[in-house]
Amino acid sequence: MIEIAKHRTPKNLIIDYKQGNCEDLSILEDNCFDFIVSNMVIQDLANYELAFREMYRLLVNGGSLIFSILHPCFVTPESGWEKTENGEKLHWNVDQYFYEGTYEQKLGDKEKMVLFHRTLTSYINTLLNTGFVLESIVEPKPSKEMLEKYPSFEEDLRCPDFIVFKLKK
Numbered sequence: 615m616i617e618i619a620k621h622r623t624p625k626n627l628i629i630d631y632k633q634g635n636c637e638d639l640s641i642l643e644d645n646c647f648d649f650i651v652s653n654m655v656i657q658d659l660a661n662y663e664l665a666f667r668e669m670y671r672l673l674v675n676g677g678s679l680i681f682s683i684l685h686p687c688f689v690t691p692e693s694g695w696e697k698t699e700n701g702e703k704l705h706w707n708v709d710q711y712f713y714e715g716t717y718e719q720k721l722g723d724k725e726k727m728v729l730f731h732r733t734l735t736s737y738i739n740t741l742l743n744t745g746f747v748l749e750s751i752v753e754p755k756p757s758k759e760m761l762e763k764y765p766s767f768e769e770d771l772r773c774p775d776f777i778v779f780k781l782k783k
């Protein structure tokens with residue numbers, strides 16, 4: 615789903631919703647956005663290179679892209695907590711970091727899901743080859759307020775689940 619803020623008056627924001635595949639956004643014209651935000655989508659795309667090209671095409675010169683993905687250094691095939699018999703979390707295991715492609719992983723108690731893995735090098739080099747300038751990276755940690763409300767996020771202070779990129783055209 616692509617959300618487009620048409621008018622910017624804060625009291626009366628009108629959002630124009632369009633549904634499309636972010637690997638092919640030919641329904642939208644070149645250079646028509648100042649800002650693109652994508653939360654936790656790029657890692658699920660079969661062809662993330664095309665999505666970066668589309669986002670670059672849609673941004674005005676000097677426009678910004680902010681996007682988050684699962685952290686590719688820690689969320690890899692076979693990654694997960696090493697636990698004691700009582701379920702105490704000892705450490706987070708990472709394996710097969712250099713594997714690029716699809717893999718199946720059980721997330722919590724849910725059924726297996728198909729996930730994609732690419733290295734951090736692949737993400738960053740693809741962004742740079744597309745023409746983006748990398749401005750900053752954040753590996754977010756839960757705030758004190760968030761931990762008070764959701765104590766289970768404490769584990770995110772040990773190992774980051776997510777990474778956020780800020781780029782400029």
Ligand SMILES: C[S@@+](CC[C@H](N)C(=O)[O-])C[C@H]1O[C@@H](n2cnc3c(N)ncnc32)[C@H](O)[C@@H]1O
Nearest residue numbers: 615634635636637652653654655656658659660
């Ligand atoms: C992990 S969810 C994140 C959803 C939402 N952005 C959020 O922050 O809660 C990933 C989303 O990516 C969408 N998605 C997967 N492939 C897509 C594609 N090719 N084009 C647009 N959306 C896609 C899925 O439908 C799903 O809603």
